[in-house]
Amino acid sequence: xxxxxxxxxxxxxxxxxxxxxxxxxxxxxxxxxxxxxxxxxxxxxxxxxxxxxxxxxxxxxxxxxxxxxxxxxxxxxxxxxxxxxxxxxxxxxxxxxxxxxxxxxxxxxxxxxxxxxxxxxxxxxxxxxxxxxxxxxxxxxxxxxxxxxxxxxxxxxxxxxxxxxxxxxxxxxxxxxxxxxxxxxxxxxxxxxxxxxxxxxxxxxxxx
Amino acid sequence: xxxxxxxxxxxxxxxxxxxxxxxxxxxxxxxxxxxxxxxxxxxxxxxxxxxxxxxxxxxxxxxxxxxxxxxxxxxxxxxxxxxxxxxxxxxxxxxxxxxxxxxxxxxxxxxxxxxxxxxxxxxxxxxxxxxxxxxxxxxxxxxxxxxxxxxxxxxxxxxxxxxxxxxxxxxxxxxxxxxxxxxxxxxxxxxxxxxxxxxxxxxxxxxxxxxxxxxxxxxxxxxxxxxxxxxxxxxxxxxxxxxxxxxxxxxxxxxxxxxxxxxxxxxxxxxxxxxxxxxxxxxxxxxxxxxxxxxxxxxxxxxxxxxxxxxxxxxxxxxxxxxxxxxxxxxxxxxxxxxxxxxxxxxxxxxxxxxxxxxxxxxxxxxxxxxxxxxxxxxxxxxxxxxxxxxxxxxxxxxxxxxxxxxxxxxxxxxxxxxxxxxxxxxxx
Numbered sequence: 001x002x003x004x005x006x007x008x009x010x011x012x013x014x015x016x017x018x019x020x021x022x023x024x025x026x027x028x029x030x031x032x033x034x035x036x037x038x039x040x041x042x043x044x045x046x047x048x049x050x051x052x053x054x055x056x057x058x059x060x061x062x063x064x065x066x067x068x069x070x071x072x073x074x075x076x077x078x079x080x081x082x083x084x085x086x087x088x089x090x091x092x093x094x095x096x097x098x099x100x101x102x103x104x105x106x107x108x109x110x111x112x113x114x115x116x117x118x119x120x121x122x123x124x125x126x127x128x129x130x131x132x133x134x135x136x137x138x139x140x141x142x143x144x145x146x147x148x149x150x151x152x153x154x155x156x157x158x159x160x161x162x163x164x165x166x167x168x169x170x171x172x173x174x175x176x177x178x179x180x181x182x183x184x185x186x187x188x189x190x191x192x193x194x195x196x197x198x199x200x201x202x203x204x205x206x207x208x
Numbered sequence: 209x210x211x212x213x214x215x216x217x218x219x220x221x222x223x224x225x226x227x228x229x230x231x232x233x234x235x236x237x238x239x240x241x242x243x244x245x246x247x248x249x250x251x252x253x254x255x256x257x258x259x260x261x262x263x264x265x266x267x268x269x270x271x272x273x274x275x276x277x278x279x280x281x282x283x284x285x286x287x288x289x290x291x292x293x294x295x296x297x298x299x300x301x302x303x304x305x306x307x308x309x310x311x312x313x314x315x316x317x318x319x320x321x322x323x324x325x326x327x328x329x330x331x332x333x334x335x336x337x338x339x340x341x342x343x344x345x346x347x348x349x350x351x352x353x354x355x356x357x358x359x360x361x362x363x364x365x366x367x368x369x370x371x372x373x374x375x376x377x378x379x380x381x382x383x384x385x386x387x388x389x390x391x392x393x394x395x396x397x398x399x400x401x402x403x404x405x406x407x408x409x410x411x412x413x414x415x416x417x418x419x420x421x422x423x424x425x426x427x428x429x430x431x432x433x434x435x436x437x438x439x440x441x442x443x444x445x446x447x448x449x450x451x452x453x454x455x456x457x458x459x460x461x462x463x464x465x466x467x468x469x470x471x472x473x474x475x476x477x478x479x480x481x482x483x484x485x486x487x488x489x490x491x492x493x494x495x496x497x498x499x500x501x502x503x504x505x506x507x508x509x510x511x512x513x514x515x516x517x518x519x520x521x522x523x524x525x526x527x528x529x530x531x532x533x534x535x536x537x538x539x540x541x542x543x544x545x546x547x548x549x550x551x552x553x554x555x556x557x558x559x560x561x562x563x564x565x566x567x568x569x570x571x572x573x574x575x576x577x578x579x580x581x582x583x584x585x586x587x588x589x590x591x592x593x594x595x596x597x598x599x600x601x602x603x604x605x606x607x608x609x610x611x612x613x614x615x616x617x618x619x620x621x622x623x624x625x626x627x628x629x630x631x632x633x634x635x636x637x
Contacts, residue, residue: 049472052472052476053475053476053477054472054473054475054476055472056633068476070473070476072469072472072473074469075469076468076469076470076472076473077468077469077470077473078468078470079468090473090478093474093478093479094478134473
């Protein structure tokens with residue numbers, strides 16, 4: 001079996017007395033796509049943020065052996081900067097060799113507006129596309145996507161799944177959270193979460 | 209919501225009370241002692257003996273310190289501080305003051321110079337009161353000296369005046385001489401004059417006691433800075449602007465990154481909590497420096513245009529800029545901490561405004577008004593920024609004051625930076 005690109009052992013997150021995620025073990029191996037399914041508040045976003053390193057675990061550890069791209073549930077970019085400026089800024093921070101070129105490529109790939117309009121004024125769909133585009137800076141081997149198609153039109157959804165499938169084909173790993181049961185067809189494996197724990201129930205049982 | 213947030217409820221109840229107390233304290237400052245420079249160019253001896261009467265002139269002068277804060281300064285320093293508004297008036301004892309006083313026939317002058325501030329009339333009254341007290345004390349010596357001459361005129365004898373010695377026959381001697389002269393109309397007229405003169409001179413002592421003002425108060429016109437351009441206003445103006453701006457900016461920036469979700473992105477190995485704090489501190493410093501510099505330059509231009517003297521509006525700008533930069537950085541670190549605690553830009557802005565007001569009021573409370581408030585103020589950057597800026601602009605030798613305040617600011621900055629770093633870690637995590 002391939003060495004995991006991301007491995008979480010007993011990773012948990014608590015906010016005071018509230019358990020957002022009970023100790024959980026997760027592995028992402030090359031060439032696989034994992035779907036996280038569960039109702040609101042099940043712990044999907046928390047688990048993805050922990051795997052992405054955006055959140056510190058209350059206990060347990062996450063071992064990452066690859067470059068990781070993260071698409072948070074809420075678009076995360078500087079609202080006063082344009083889409084291009086956001087891409088260039090984060091490309092620089094990611095240490096991308098030619099930030100301008102990388103930014104332009106992603107603008108073209110996701111059909112994002114290249115003018116100087118602040119990204120905070122973009123439509124919800126465009127902001128989500130920018131959110132996805134930002135996760136691809138630095139050519140990650142692992143993609144962690146938190147409901148990535150929630151605000152996208154069918155064409156843009158297809159584009160996202162193309163990205164996912166391409167990465168998997170190149171030996172990368174993808175983990176995405178969704179509440180759309182149709183999307184689990186894109187996954188090789190499904191993890192069902194309920195009340196902060198991975199359960200053995202089927203997605204249909206969890207959603208009732 | 210308030211029931212679920214007892215801390216918020218307590219803060220909402222306590223805040224107006226604290227602000228009211230601080231406003232009261234600061235308002236009380238208006239009735240506090242004004243700062244007056246005392247320049248002794250004559251080297252006043254501890255004791256002055258006028259016509260055989262000794263009195264402690266310094267103790268009389270010190271009595272005025274009950275009404276004002278007397279600061280003994282050299283002439284140049286006093287002029288400089290008056291021009292910059294750090295003292296509201298100067299009282300100068302000019303050279304030869306005591307010498308003139310001892311002659312008992314010449315009137316020496318104390319020189320009072322006041323600035324153009326609102327406290328000047330009050331200080332003039334205080335100094336007039338001082339001169340009145342001095343005159344009262346001197347009156348006894350002067351009267352005694354004058355009565356010596358009156359007694360000489362009455363009874364005759366040896367005397368001296370301005371170093372010249374002489375013998376006087378006196379009215380008693382004159383009357384005795386006239387008794388030996390054959391009577392005539394002329395002799396009778398002289399005898400009448402002598403009697404009347406003796407009666408009149410006998411009343412002189414009482415008359416002298418009734419009126420005596422040996423010292424006049426001269427008040428030459430002084431072209432100092434108006435209250436608006438005074439050192440206090442300039443220091444407080446720059447420090448207040450920088451504090452308000454840097455706190456608001458850093459708090460807003462930290463909270464905005466949290467709200468926009470970019471903090472989570474950055475924390476994924478792109479920036480450490482320390483770097484996140486530094487970025488806010490740098491933002492606050494650069495913007496604070498820009499605005500502080502603009503205000504300082506504006507003050508300088510207005511001072512030049514008004515032809516007012518005092519201070520170093522241009523030569524000390526680099527030192528001033530260093531102070532503004534340091535103050536903005538320290539406040540920026542505090543603002544980052546607030547932003548991390550607030551988590552949301554609007555809350556952060558409100559929190560920053562709520563924090564700035566008491567911080568500034570605490571900085572305005574004089575030490576004598578409430579020691580506890582003064583000490584709390586010492587743990588906040590505002591009062592140190594004010595002192596740094598004031599010293600940088602107006603002190604003759606600013607290095608000691610500037611160094612002390614810079615150390616305070618650096619120490620406070622380190623504490624705020626550490627707390628803000630923890631706050632950013634918590635916020636992101």
